Amino acid sequence: MSMSEGQAQAYWQENIRTILGYMAIWFVVSYGCGILLVDVLNNIQFFGFKLGFWFAQNGSIYCFLALILLYARSMNKLDEKYDVHEE
Amino acid sequence: MDVQILTYLFVGASFALYIGIAIWARAGSTKEFYVAGGGVPASANGMATAADWMSAASFISMAGIIAYVGFDASVYLMGWTGGYVLLAMLLAPYLRKFGKFTVPDFVGDRYYSNVARTVAVICVIFVSFTYVAGQMRGVGIVFSRFLEVDINTGVVIGMAIVFVYSVLGGMKGITYTQVAQYCVLISAYLVPVFFLSFQMTGHVLPQTGFGATMLDAAGNDTGVYLLDRLDGLVQELGFSAYTEGQKSTIDMFFITAALMCGTAGLPHVIVRFFTVPRVRDARTSAGWALFFIALLYTTAPAIGAFVRVKLIDTVHETAYKDMPQWFYNWENSGLIGWVDKNGDGKVQFTAGAPFKGKPTFQGENDDESARGTHGERLLTNEATESTNEVYIDRDIIVLATPEIGQLPGWVVALVAAGGVAAALSTAAGLLLVISAAISHDLIKKTINPNITEKGELLAARMAAAVAIMIAGYFGINPPGFVAQVVAFAFGLAAASFFPVIIMGIFYKRMNKEGAIAGMLTGLIFTFAYIVYFKFVNPAANTADNWLLGISPEGIGTLGMILNFVVAYAVSTVTPEPPADVQEIVENIRIPRGAGAAVDH
Numbered sequence: 001m002s003m004s005e006g007q008a009q010a011y012w013q014e015n016i017r018t019i020l021g022y023m024a025i026w027f028v029v030s031y032g033c034g035i036l037l038v039d040v041l042n043n044i045q046f047f048g049f050k051l052g053f054w055f056a057q058n059g060s061i062y063c064f065l066a067l068i069l070l071y072a073r074s075m076n077k078l079d080e081k082y083d084v085h086e087e
Numbered sequence: 088m089d090v091q092i093l094t095y096l097f098v099g100a101s102f103a104l105y106i107g108i109a110i111w112a113r114a115g116s117t118k119e120f121y122v123a124g125g126g127v128p129a130s131a132n133g134m135a136t137a138a139d140w141m142s143a144a145s146f147i148s149m150a151g152i153i154a155y156v157g158f159d160a161s162v163y164l165m166g167w168t169g170g171y172v173l174l175a176m177l178l179a180p181y182l183r184k185f186g187k188f189t190v191p192d193f194v195g196d197r198y199y200s201n202v203a204r205t206v207a208v209i210c211v212i213f214v215s216f217t218y219v220a221g222q223m224r225g226v227g228i229v230f231s232r233f234l235e236v237d238i239n240t241g242v243v244i245g246m247a248i249v250f251v252y253s254v255l256g257g258m259k260g261i262t263y264t265q266v267a268q269y270c271v272l273i274s275a276y277l278v279p280v281f282f283l284s285f286q287m288t289g290h291v292l293p294q295t296g297f298g299a300t301m302l303d304a305a306g307n308d309t310g311v312y313l314l315d316r317l318d319g320l321v322q323e324l325g326f327s328a329y330t331e332g333q334k335s336t337i338d339m340f341f342i343t344a345a346l347m348c349g350t351a352g353l354p355h356v357i358v359r360f361f362t363v364p365r366v367r368d369a370r371t372s373a374g375w376a377l378f379f380i381a382l383l384y385t386t387a388p389a390i391g392a393f394v395r396v397k398l399i400d401t402v403h404e405t406a407y408k409d410m411p412q413w414f415y416n417w418e419n420s421g422l423i424g425w426v427d428k429n430g431d432g433k434v435q436f437t438a439g440a441p442f443k444g445k446p447t448f449q450g451e452n453d454d455e456s457a458r459g460t461h462g463e464r465l466l467t468n469e470a471t472e473s474t475n476e477v478y479i480d481r482d483i484i485v486l487a488t489p490e491i492g493q494l495p496g497w498v499v500a501l502v503a504a505g506g507v508a509a510a511l512s513t514a515a516g517l518l519l520v521i522s523a524a525i526s527h528d529l530i531k532k533t534i535n536p537n538i539t540e541k542g543e544l545l546a547a548r549m550a551a552a553v554a555i556m557i558a559g560y561f562g563i564n565p566p567g568f569v570a571q572v573v574a575f576a577f578g579l580a581a582a583s584f585f586p587v588i589i590m591g592i593f594y595k596r597m598n599k600e601g602a603i604a605g606m607l608t609g610l611i612f613t614f615a616y617i618v619y620f621k622f623v624n625p626a627a628n629t630a631d632n633w634l635l636g637i638s639p640e641g642i643g644t645l646g647m648i649l650n651f652v653v654a655y656a657v658s659t660v661t662p663e664p665p666a667d668v669q670e671i672v673e674n675i676r677i678p679r680g681a682g683a684a685v686d687h
Contacts (some may be wrong), residue, residue, distance in 0.1 A: 056161035
């Protein structure tokens with residue numbers, strides 16, 4: 001590994017920050033909107049759905065998918081920034 | 088052509104395809120057998136992961152559960168998809184960089200201990216067998232209804248097919264077969280719903296259709312939202328509103344978390360990420376997997392809502408003799424039962440159980456003397472006070488969708504092929520994990536380290552063959568507790584593997600003492616709680632008696648928390664892990680060099 005100890009540390013720290021950011025959204029769309037706040041959100045009409053119900057049965061899944069794709073993109077950029085990407 | 092012949096054609100053609108692929112993709116080395124040589128493209132791997140993951144339960148049962156319980160079934164939708172976010176961010180890339188074959192491999196190496204490895208092997212085998220038994224049963228149901236062979240013959244045919252492609256092809260054969268199986272199962276799932284959605288709402292996409300307004304029989308917009316009508320219908324019949332939950336918030340929370348972390352900790356899912364060429368492919372692959380899974384999982388709630396409306400419209404207050412053909416077919420299969428409590432000859436489909444337990448009939452279905460005045464099969468069950476007269480098993484919902492929606496015969500045939508594909512693909516993936524756990528983790532790593540590559544490959548194939556026999560036995564003689572033990576698979580995976588792997592990657596200081604103590608705590612606690620409420624004292628299995636109001640389905644989350652806490656506490660008072668282990672951890676955190684790490 002050509003990388004110095006300090007650089008490896010910095011890469012890891014930034015990785016953790018990226019993960020925590022995305023995990024926060026992950027928590028909010030599923031546990032937040034679909035479970036904890038569902039009764040409040042159900043007062044809002046979203047097309048033919050109650051909003052909380054929609055998050056629990058469909059919306060959260062779309063968000064999960066978006067999160068993974070965005071995460072993969074962020075990490076590819078981060079890998080290149082620290083020159084640890086694969087050929 | 089009649090439905091029967093079409094079904095034989097569709098199922099037969101799909102089998103021929105799977106076998107063809109198996110012969111083309113035969114495995115020559117242990118690396119090809121365990122992880123397909125580590126060279127599967129991310130998108131194909133995603134598709135295979137999706138087929139592997141979506142079992143008979145996802146395909147056959149889930150939409151039925153949603154149709155019956157409505158909002159509360161969201162725990163499965165969120166729980167079985169949200170785990171992929173955890174996989175993509177917390178596990179897959181690092182385990183790919185680690186570059187070994189199995190989950191016990193990681194546990195054993197990272198925690199420099201054969202005790203930890205053996206505990207992991209036992210968990211893998213237990214979790215996987217629990218799962219496999221259910222799959223074989225699914226194959227049996229599909230065969231018995233659609234091919235009109237008995238369930239046992241169906242199971243044997245299924246076993247033979249899986250035997251050919253998993254024993255010959257190993258992971259390589261399985262991966263490419265699963266790609267084909269995914270295509271079969273997803274088209275089988277989506278095609279009937281497109282029809283149904285268009286019929287009921289004018290939307291082709293079920294995802295928007297179930298939030299749209301309903302059409303009447305002539306195709307004119309009624310202006311009433313489907314979900315509003317459904318809420319109204321079910322409340323009229325004495326059920327609670329479809330879009331509102333009955334479970335307590337804390338229980339919803341814990342069950343969802345157990346399913347998510349359990350998914351991320353399931354060995355047959357994790358091992359898929361060892362098969363891609365690079366770390367970045369492991370991340371992308373998780374995205375692809377969830378994409379392919381989401382196609383089915385976002386459709387399932389739509390099926391649930393459509394079918395519930397259709398069922399009530401078709402069945403409630405309809406005379407038994409005027410029922411559509413599917414009603415009689417499934418009654419003959421023993422999955423529908425009707426008892427005419429008020430003697431009006433009509434079926435009342437309201438809230439509550441119609442009678443105690445699952446339907447048991449007085450005679451075989453060709454026995455005329457065991458039929459009542461309207462031609463219905465007579466039951467031996469004791470009727471309840473409820474006004475409800477009919478039992479419709481939720482496992483028939485998806486399989487009967489094409490018939491309920493009066494769709495053409497080839498759609499029925501396609502769904503049968505899809506159900507078989509879903510069950511076989513998952514069974515094959517699990518059998519491979521079991522065989523790898525035995526030949527690689529137990530024999531090569533623990534009992535006989537000097538075994539040759541050839542010997543290990545032979546052992547792997549023999550282990551797979553034996554595992555298939557055992558799975559088939561469970562399929563033919565299903566233990567009555569299959570449904571009860573599903574909670575085990577996820578709860579135990581969440582309470583044992585998940586924390587140990589996470590800490591292995593993110594907490595360098597975690598040592599073997601901590602890991603073993605944590606794993607055992609999580610395991611024993613979760614195991615004991617489930618056994619107590621499911622087997623020892625099922626009568627006490629009510630919210631009042633649960634610890635903090637958490638059901639056995641959700642207790643894995645608490646087990647997981649205990650695991651984390653105990654592991655951390657123990658690790659702080661015991662020596663830190665050796666330098667070379669700490670180096671492994673440093674190394675798996677950096678993507679570059681994954682190719683080299685694969686060599687074993």
